[in-house]
Amino acid sequence: MSKGITSRETDYSQWYNELVVKADLAEHSAVRGCMVIKPYGYAIWEKMQAALDKMFKDTGHSNAYFPLFIPKSFFSKEASHVEGFATECAVVTHYRLKNDGNGQIVVDEAAKLEEELIVRPTSETIIWNTYRGWIESYRDLPILVNQWANVVRWEMRTRLFLRTAEFLWQEGHTAHATEEEAVAEANKMLEVYADFAENWMALPVVRGRKSENERFAGALDTLCIEALMQDGKALQAGTSHFLGQNFAKAFDVKFTSKEGKLDYVWATSWGVSTRLLGALIMAHSDDQGLVLPPQLAPIQVVIVPIYKQDAEKQAIGDLADRVMTELKAKGVSVKYDDRDTQRPGFKFAEWELKGVPVRIAIGARDMENGTVELARRDTQHKETVAQSGLADRVERLLADMQRDIYAKALAFRDSHTVEVDSYDEFKAVLDGPGGFVSAHWDGTVETEQLIKEETKATIRCIPLNNKQEAGVCIRTGKPSAQRVLFAKAY
RNA sequence: CGGGAUGUAGCGCAGCCCGGUAGCGCGCUUCGUUCGGGACGAAGAGGCCGCAGGUUCGAAUCCUGUCAUCCCGACCA
Incomplete structure (x- = not known):
């Protein structure tokens, strides 16, 4: 492992790339645009999954699994949906290979599929085709299903976690008897995502609604949570769509209501992906490496012994054992790094790079004084504290850090969110500090498009509960009823 | 898919212009000394120079083709 990483100031993008690789989260694979998520990175994803999965179950959802492959014909059934995804689909055309006689393995042209299969870029079509068989009556509704899966979108340019050709996600697909219920579901899940972002990821988010231009292909309404990264660019962290009856109509999913009337089913879908790891990294980390909020850190506390002789190591190990037992009893994950192949300074740097929230260093001096050195990753603050009551102290520290990391990110976002009333100011902010x-x-797709072309900024969202305020469009001067949030985005 | 660049040891690179059979740093292995912020010394291991042709007595180096990757755009969670 080479020393240090590129600073954020030098090159934010390179800082991010190096951090992901050097913190052992992920690496590029042999397949273009596809990453290998390494054990440490996957451990963070597992913690995210566990927390989200519980939240989904607590709101009445169940997990299921649908096929990776979708018949091509399914895609053309919902017009705007196919338009949104057609240009980035991986297509399976054959089902067999053969030896060409020259020692080469080639596609067996004789094994051409009758109908091509699309590797799912999202599962609305296959799921709604399935739901047709599940739904006859209002008694069959609602269906509240979530799927943990991988999807493939053949992106032109990829970046680890932020945009990969294959990524892991969850997609919730619900079916309802009424429009109101579906709308409420979409709102509820947006709130679940916001709750998760804020309380687990320590990531403040703006809850909002996408403009028509940024809406999901096939949705009537797309709700989203938007977060701000340290370079002043926004990142969409999750979306929740109200799909209306679009997919029910496309796949002929009808039900008989209590009143005996036949009607199409109302739908929502919602998802978050491994992109959240990108958000987590970019929102909190620093030039020393990853900064993980305690709630999602695979290792919350690392204990580093500092010793010269075996006798010292033994005594320190005994103390470490006691501390670990106490911490584990409190549900804190601890690692005792007693490798004698690395020196303490190396370990300090390594665990900082990997973002472990709390480090306890114990040396001979501490053993004499009844102390340990306690260091927190976010502020890099170190202090010498008593061994007695250490576990309680660490538990409090972890809670404090979770709050502090959130507060820091919130302060950053607030200081990078500005109101502007002229196009010149608008451009000045985007070219300068960035942010929201x-x-x-003026509410038109054309103006949004124009602003995007001229400034690269897009409407990230129209915040929910936005205050209504008369004004004029910064670009066209036409009347406007409210402000919307613009930013350059990932 | 347009523009630019790069493929040489596990990683990062030099060598190429001016052809003579490959080198540096980090990492790795072994031994010793070290160990409170990325240790030091000594000795080692590791490369058909992206791939395929061509020119030449001789190619990492020159020529042609090809594949791949990265960066900047357009597209996107």
Whole structure:
């Protein structure tokens, strides 16, 4: 492992790439655009999954699994959906290979599929085709199903976690008897995502609604949570769609209501992906490496012994054992790093790089004084504290850190969210500090497109519960009823 | 898919212009000394120079083709 990583100031993008690789989260694979998520990175994803999965179950959802492959014909059934995904689909055309006689393995042209299969970029079509068989009556509703899966979107340019050709995610697909219920579901799940982002990821998010231009292909309404990264660019962290009856109509999913009327089913879908790892990394980390909020850190506390002779190591180990037992009893995950192949300074740097929230160093001096050195990753603050009551102290520290990391990110976002009333100001902010820019917009797709072409900024969202305020569009001068949030985005 | 660049040891690179059979740093292995912020010394291991042709007595180096990757755009969770 080479020393240090590129600083954020030098090159934010390179900082991110190096951090992901050097912190052992993921690496590029032999397949273009596809990453290998390494054990440490996957451990964070597992913690995210566990927390989200519980939240989904607590809100009444169940997990199921649908096929990786989708018949091509399914895609053309919902017009705007196919348009949204057609240009980035991996297509399976054959089902067999053969030896060409020259020692080469080639596709067996004789084994061409009758109908091509699409590797799912998202599962609305296969799921709604399935739901047709599950739903006849209002008694069959609602269906509240979630799927943990991988999907493939053949992106032109990829970046580890932020945009990969294959990624892991969850997709919830619900079916309802009424529009109101579906709308409420979409809102409820957006709130679940916001709750998760804020309380687990320590990531403040804006809850909002996408403009028509940014709406999911096939949705009537797309709700989202938007987060701000340290370079002033926004990142969409999760979406929740109200799909209306679009997919029910496309796949002929009808039900008989209590009143005996036949009607199409109302739908939602919602998802978050491994992209959340990208958000987590970019929101909190520093030039020393990863900074993980305690709630999602695979290792919350690392204990590093500092010793010269075996006798010292033995005594320190005994103390470490006692501390670990106490911490584990409190549900804190601890690692005792007693490798004698690395020196303490190396270990300090390594665990900082990997973002372990709390480090306890114990040396001969501490053994004499009845102390340990306690260091927190987020502020890099170190202090010498008494061994007695250590576990309680660490438990409090972890809770404090979770709050502090959130507060720091919130303060950053607040200081990078500005209202502007002219196009010049708008451009000045985007070219300068970046961040969220709250500005009036005339509400048309054309103007949004124009602003995007001229500034690379897009409407990230129209915040929910946005205050209504008369004004004029910064670009066209036409009347506007409210401000919307613009930003350059990932 | 347009523009630019790069493929040489596990990683990062030099060598190429001016052809003579490959080198540096980190990492790795062994031994010793070290160990409170990325240790030091000594001795080792590791490369058909992306791939395929061509020119030449001789190619990492020159020529042609090809594949791949990265960066900047357009597209996107």
